[in-house]
Amino acid sequence: MSRWVSLAAFLVAAGFLIFGALALRPFGQPKRAEMDQYFTLYSQPEVAANNAVTAIVFDYRGYDTLGEATVLFTAVTGVALILRRWKP
Amino acid sequence: MTVVVRTVARVLFPVALAFGGYVIMHGHLTPGGGFQGGAVAASALALVLVAFSPARLKGKKGLFSALESLGGVAFVVLGFLGLGLTFFANVLAGAGGLFGQPVPAGPNPGELNTAGTLPLMNWAVGFKVLAGLGAVVLLFALFGGEDDR
Numbered sequence: 136m137s138r139w140v141s142l143a144a145f146l147v148a149a150g151f152l153i154f155g156a157l158a159l160r161p162f163g164q165p166k167r168a169e170m171d172q173y174f175t176l177y178s179q180p181e182v183a184a185n186n187a188v189t190a191i192v193f194d195y196r197g198y199d200t201l202g203e204a205t206v207l208f209t210a211v212t213g214v215a216l217i218l219r220r221w222k223p
Numbered sequence: 224m225t226v227v228v229r230t231v232a233r234v235l236f237p238v239a240l241a242f243g244g245y246v247i248m249h250g251h252l253t254p255g256g257g258f259q260g261g262a263v264a265a266s267a268l269a270l271v272l273v274a275f276s277p278a279r280l281k282g283k284k285g286l287f288s289a290l291e292s293l294g295g296v297a298f299v300v301l302g303f304l305g306l307g308l309t310f311f312a313n314v315l316a317g318a319g320g321l322f323g324q325p326v327p328a329g330p331n332p333g334e335l336n337t338a339g340t341l342p343l344m345n346w347a348v349g350f351k352v353l354a355g356l357g358a359v360v361l362l363f364a365l366f367g368g369e370d371d372r
């Protein structure tokens with residue numbers, strides 16, 4: 136019984152994914168390309184960086200990286216908090 | 224660990240550390256950056272912790288803490304540098320000074336002395352990730368398991 140329920144759930148989920156994949160746009164042709172064009176055109180003259188990904192991560196979206204660094208700091212703090220020696 | 228593991232770790236530790244530094248240093252030219260290079264360098268620390276006893280690095284917790292704080296503060300200070308325009312504005316790019324060389328448009332191999340504040344931020348984040356992940360691995364090695372030690 137539960138095997139048939141699992142199979143039905145798998146088929147439904149796979150069907151949704153397959154239909155979604157069939158409805159995708161062709162690779163490399165987004166619906167709106169303005170942002171991509173901006174980054175590829177202006178990351179060299181504006182940021183003077185050859186690596187556009189680094190230009191986005193550290194310049195255009197520096198706030199995001201600041202949040203990532205904060206997440207890492209919080210994770211380290213949590214590990215240090217859990218794994219310390221408890222002195223009763 | 225056995226002598227084989229320890230010998231391999233002795234050979235691979237400087238190589239992994241240097242490769243992490245390379246990935247951080249060329250973050251604005253090649254794939255990778257501060258996070259990735261810091262993780263590579265932290266894997267070198269993990270190698271040492273696995274091969275040798277974690278007591279060898281026990282006294283380095285203060286160093287890790289200081290490095291992590293230093294990296295975070297340097298990153299925020301570099302963000303504040305551009306406050307005349309906006310937070311995180313790249314004031315050093317193309318200005319001619321430190322890392323201020325302009326880049327020709329189009330595909331080119333790239334110069335190390337470019338991209339303004341990006342390499343400095345890469346170093347800050349790299350040290351931060353190295354110290355943070357190193358501290359996590361060290362804490363796991365010191366206090367994690369009680370079975371085989």
